[in-house]
Amino acid sequence: MKRTSTVAGLTLAAALALTACGGTDTGTEEAPTTPTASATATGSGGATASPSASSAHEGHEGMGGGEHQHNPNGGPPPEGIVEAGDPTYPVGSTVTLTADHMPGMNGSEATITGAFDTTAYSVTYTPADGSEPVVDHKWVVQEELQDPGEPPLADGTEVVLTADHMAGMKGAEATIESSTDETVYMVDVEVDGMKMTNHKWVVESEVQPAE
Numbered sequence: 001m002k003r004t005s006t007v008a009g010l011t012l013a014a015a016l017a018l019t020a021c022g023g024t025d026t027g028t029e030e031a032p033t034t035p036t037a038s039a040t041a042t043g044s045g046g047a048t049a050s051p052s053a054s055s056a057h058e059g060h061e062g063m064g065g066g067e068h069q070h071n072p073n074g075g076p077p078p079e080g081i082v083e084a085g086d087p088t089y090p091v092g093s094t095v096t097l098t099a100d101h102m103p104g105m106n107g108s109e110a111t112i113t114g115a116f117d118t119t120a121y122s123v124t125y126t127p128a129d130g131s132e133p134v135v136d137h138k139w140v141v142q143e144e145l146q147d148p149g150e151p152p153l154a155d156g157t158e159v160v161l162t163a164d165h166m167a168g169m170k171g172a173e174a175t176i177e178s179s180t181d182e183t184v185y186m187v188d189v190e191v192d193g194m195k196m197t198n199h200k201w202v203v204e205s206e207v208q209p210a211e
Helices: 002-030 033-066
Strands: 094-097 109-117 120-126 134-141 158-160 173-180 184-191 194-203 207-209
Antiparallel strands (some): 120 134
16 A cells, blocks of 8 residues: 555656646747847837938938029129120020029020120139039139139139139139130029029020020
């Protein structure tokens, strides 16, 4: 009888041990769910970072788009410039522009507000306000250069600008890219919804009669 009780006790102990092992296995199988949750959290963090990078890029593009925008009020012509005696398009003429100095200019209707005999230059310059360089800007005239010497200046000549068509232009160091002695015009024009008065400059080859 004692022997039977001992066997029964051993059997019961073994059963309890097996039950305990089974509980441990169940806990082990649940453990892999933790990395899954961690991976989901990482993915969520990545999704959040993406719009932030996009916004930064859009902000940079927006800033670049307005960096070198022309002043809508061009002001008077520079001191010392000579009015053209018999220009093809007298003051008050309505014309069509073929220049593409800025988006929306080509094909715009404009009114001539000044016609001048001078030398016009295309220049590359670094704005005095530290913004990005402007390449092949058209145009500045002889009278908008600091102590320029006799016109026309040779391509590659380094000059200092006194024009203030755009922010950072006045006082900027520039390099002459090309020049022309065509009649130079100031115009009133609307480009992409912005009305500009006394816009400087367009040259004769960038103007045609209005249709």
